[in-house]
């Protein structure tokens with residue numbers, strides 16, 4: 001599994017600090033939401049929160065995670081060495097994280113197979129950071145079709161047209177035996193190109209899935225619908241860029 005050949009790769013963090021801080025914040029928000037002071041673990045949140053209030057609950061947690069860009073800043077601070085080695089020193093990151101909570105047998109949180117490069121206004125320069133907050137495996141995780149399912153990236157990106165596929169159901173029945181479920185345990189995280197075909201199915205495991213996702217890209221790479229300042233913010237800027245922009249401001253603007 002490599003970012004450049006499969007489109008997805010797992011990375012290890014040296015300790016649990018990132019996961020623990022995210023989980024602590026979620027447990028605190030959950031205690032406020034449920035009025036119960038003890039949560040036995042995110043895996044078993046379905047014992048505390050009814051599935052019919054999942055959406056309201058998820059929104060309350062997301063609000064907490066995104067307050068003052070808490071989660072986005074925290075994630076960047078823990079992952080910046082790895083991200084810098086991939087994207088270079090000038091980096092833009094999504095301001096607000098996304099959160100998946102998939103309770104066992106819940107059919108309301110399904111994400112059918114899709115590739116963001118076709119079905120959204122995302123720039124192809126975006127990478128997705130995927131952070132598990134619990135052990136994710138089998139149907140308690142996302143699935144994906146790796147780039148190296150095809151002999152070339154060109155072939156992969158033309159899977160729909162070259163197979164005359166006109167619907168997602170058709171895609172599903174043709175390729176579902178080739179899907180791989182991401183098996184990942186904190187404090188590891190995954191990075192993937194959003195052009196990879198991915199999605200989720202009903203969680204048939206006895207535990208709830210929790211994962212956070214957010215997008216990251218080179219600051220000066222092309223944008224599409226998701227713009228800097230609006231959707232993305234500057235996460236890190238190099239000394240060279242800082243100095244150059246100062247020269248630009250002082251000399252050329254005067």
Ligand SMILES: [Fe+2]
Pocket residue numbers: 114115116194198
């Ligand atoms: Fe997606």
